[in-house]
Amino acid sequence: MKKIGVFLCNCFGEIGRTVDLESIRKRLASDPSVGFVALRESLCMPGDAAEVRATLRERGVGRVLLGACSPYGRMETVRLGLAKEGVDMRKVRGADLREGCAWIHGKNPAGATRKAANQLDMELARLQNGQDSMDIDIRVRSEALVIGAGPAGLAAACGLAGMGIPVHLVDRGSAPGGLLNVVTKVYPTEVSGPAKIKSLVEMTGSSPLIRFYGKTKVASVKGYAGDFKVALAGPEGNTSLRAGAVVLATGARLLFPRGLYGYGKMKNVITQMEMERQFAAGNVACGNAVFIQCVGARCAERPYCSTICCPLSLKNAMRILDEAPGSTVTILHRDIMTPGSTLEAYYRKALHRGVRFVRFDAQRPPEIRGNGLVSGVEVFDVLSGVTRSIEADLLVLSTPLVADPESAALARMLEIPVDRHGFIAEVYPVHPVETRNDGVFICGTARWPASSDQAIAQGEAAAVKAASFLGKETVPALTMSRVPGTKLGHAEANAEACTGCGNCVAVCPYRACKLQRVGQRSVSRVIKVRCKACGSCMSVCPNGAMQIPEQNYRVTGAMIRRAFREVR
Amino acid sequence: MSPVADTNILVFACRWCGLIGADGAGRRRTELPASFRVIPVECAGYVEPDAVIRAFASGAAGVAVLGCHVGGCRFNDANHPALKRLELLRTLLDTTGIGGDRLLLGFGTAHEHHQWADTIRDFHRHVEGLPSMESWMTSVAGDR
Structure with a gap:
């Protein structure tokens, strides 16, 4: 076994002022596994790495122990320098003698010296007993499976195809588009849903790299990053394919407000999605419309805000005023959530357009009047402290996005966790489109309620993250870490x-x-x-x-x- | 047999939070008692109960396991089961006579260097106030 070379850095006195490096040098030199101990003024200055490399060659040592600063300080520079000089960094270990010793025990030089000797000894143990993890290369199949062809899935598929990666795009519907297919106007630009994603849908149809599987479900996914084995169940029977990465864009669905505010019993109580269908059919009834926000949202069961309902209501309210002149629209809300400059301007536009807003308290929800049909709403206006009675010919309920049970089943298959609402959890807030299972990415409303713009941005992000992995032929397993270059090894x-x-x-x-x-x-x-x-x-x-x-x-x-x- | 200084503290610091906190305290030159030694680990989840026992047998008077906040673990909450395991170990430490309060489980984030320094100081003071480990060491030696 080759001997260990030790370099002790004085850091121009920062370490040597407190720690007795000479006694440590003598002590280490007496260890039979140590070839030599060199005292140096610095290790991180220009030229130091080359000198260290030269010494290593000359002495013929195989492993290196550095007694220097903390791994988060200049040690990074030292390591980078040595790596550049061609030193095998797996054989280099460092002990923290500056931040972890000299600087915090400045008033106790004897204690600091003892501690430095112990910490060097401990790192020496690592060099003497540690082994290297096996080098394993993952062969990456440069193909992606995108599940769900809503805005997020389409953006991911087109993003990947744009980077030259073949994509299998699967959707349970017969055509791509997802929820946007139902929407005839999308806030805040007010283009229609299909128009908004027209270019993406066209690319899906025309790109030779994208294969669309309509009316198809994912039956099973097995395998790991680089090579997933996928079975699809479609109208033409089962298909099996292999993909290097999986993008989950299964979306969410809107809560069905059964039993809330007379929904299901009274004919003129509808949801925002049914409102969209009425717009699509062109029959917008004139009259007094009342919208209720946060129906089944921001409550104990679903404490989250569903992001899309406030802007959606603003859009539909203005649309009623535009398409059925003479109508009135009152939005009963708990808070109007319109983040960002565009949506806030949209809210102001609705105010100027004549949409009325009444704020209610969650503890005192609005009460409906009427037999068979809703005729009015009683609501306590918290801002003015009076109970208002509002005539209503139409009651529209804004319900939140809830997780699709099918995504939860897919998540289980892909071994990634879901949160308590059934949405798929990202691995960590700083890795928003990655999951616990490497090679599986998430985007769109499957991970959390999002607007179509946000879903498209997330889809593109997932495409880039997937492509950075799929673009390589082989990936060393030792680099499979969220922060590159930080994986210690593998068990x-x-x-x-x-x-x-x-x-x-x-x-x-x-x-x-x-x-x-x-x-x-x-x-x-x-x-x-x-x-x-x-x-x-x-x-x-x-x-x-x-x-x-x-x-x-x-x-x-x-x-x-x-x-x-x-x-x- | 290693000498038992009554304030020897072995710290297992996860290198994503605890160790960065230590680095921050070092950069600010926060004066700390020189009685502690640090073993950098990937995650608090790495610390096996056995290692804690061995630390006491090798002359530690206190063992601190410093990881990330629960919910802030870099390894998908691997520190949470670790916390539970080590809490169970505390009972064993009480039974064997070492004393469960010689084991400290600390959680902080990377930037909480002041918390790191306070944790070390407080634990040092706490261990200083405990009875000597000598008697326990001799009883263990006798068993052998």
Whole structure:
């Protein structure tokens, strides 16, 4: 085994002023596994990396221990410099002697020196006992499966095809478009739904790279990032295909307000979606229309705001005033949610246009009057403190988007979690279109209520994220991390030691551990592509069968033993 | 046998929150007791209960596991089951005579360097006030 070379950085006195580096040098030099210990003024200045490299060549050491600053400080520069010089960075470890020692124990030089010696010893243990994870390359199939052909799915499919990636676009409807097919005007530009996504639909039809599967459902998805095996159930029977990535754009549906405000019992109580259908059919009744916002939303069961209902109501209110002159529209709301400059201007436009707004309190919801048909609404106006009685010929309920049960079933198949409302959870707020399962991306209302503009933007984002992965022929499994270059390694299961208890399967936050039948028994197997090396499986394995080679039990054990070793 | 200084604290710091907090405290040159040693880990989920016990056997008078806030874990909430496991371990520490209050579970985010410093100082003070580990060490040595 090649010896270890140690470089101790003085940091122009920042470390040496507090820590007695000379005594540490002597101490380390006496370790049989250490080839040499070099004291340096700096490691991160120009030319330092080349000098270190030269010393390494000259001394013929295989592994390097750096006693310098914190990994978040200049150590990054040091590492980048050494990597540029061609040093194998897997064989380089650093101990934090500046931020973690000299700078916080400035008044206690003896204690700081003891601590520095211990911390160097501990990192030495890592070099002595650590191993390297296996290098595994994932072959990436440059094809994508996009589930759902609403605005988000279309944007994702067209984005991917635009980057030269073949796309299988699946939708349960016969034509692409999703909910926008029903909408004859989309806020705030007031173009029709189909017109808004015309270019995307046209591209879907004309691009040789996009294959559209209408009236088709996804029967099963198996496999991992780079190579998913997909079975589709369509009108022409089952199709199987393979894709490197999956974009989930299954959308949401609108809540059906059964039993609320006389819906279902009284004929003139309708939902906003039924209003859209009336507009499409061209029969807009003249009269007094009353809209109620937040029907079944922002309540205990569904505490979220559905994003689209306020602007949608503003649009429909103005449309009634335009198409049926002589009508009045009153919007009963709890808050008008119109974020952004465009929608706020839209709200002001509605105010000027003569739409009336009455704010009510969730504790005192509006009450409807009438037999068989709604004739009026009683509402307590919280802003003026009086109860208002409003004549109504038409009552329109604004209901929120709710998760589609089919998306939840797909999420289960793809091993990604859903939140308590059934929407698909993103992996982390800073990775909005990625999921726990690498290679599976989400966009549109399947992840959270969104306007069509937002859904299209998310679809494009998902396309770019998927393309950055699909654009490569092979991807090293060691780079499969949200933050590139930060994956420590991947866990490995020792089939000899494994008893198949399944603890690792239960605890793995990435569903990377699977039990596999081998002869008479079950043994755990790690899917290296999914593993992010958090070490959860290691800590629950009763047999030590799960190990991350870089930080295996020997490393941890040795580090613990050396943590408080006496320093002479 | 390692000497038992009564304030030896072994810190398992996750490198996405705890360790960055330590770095922040270092940059601000926050003076801290020099009795603690840090083992950087990927995630608090990595810390096996066994490692905590071994730390006490190797001369630690206190063990701190510092991870991200629950809900803010970089590894899909791997720190949450870890927290539960280590809470169970506390009972075992009480039973074996080490004392559950020698184990500290701390949660913070990367920028909370002041919280990191306070955690270390407070825990140091707390461990300082506890009875010596010597008697426990000798009883363990006797068992061997």
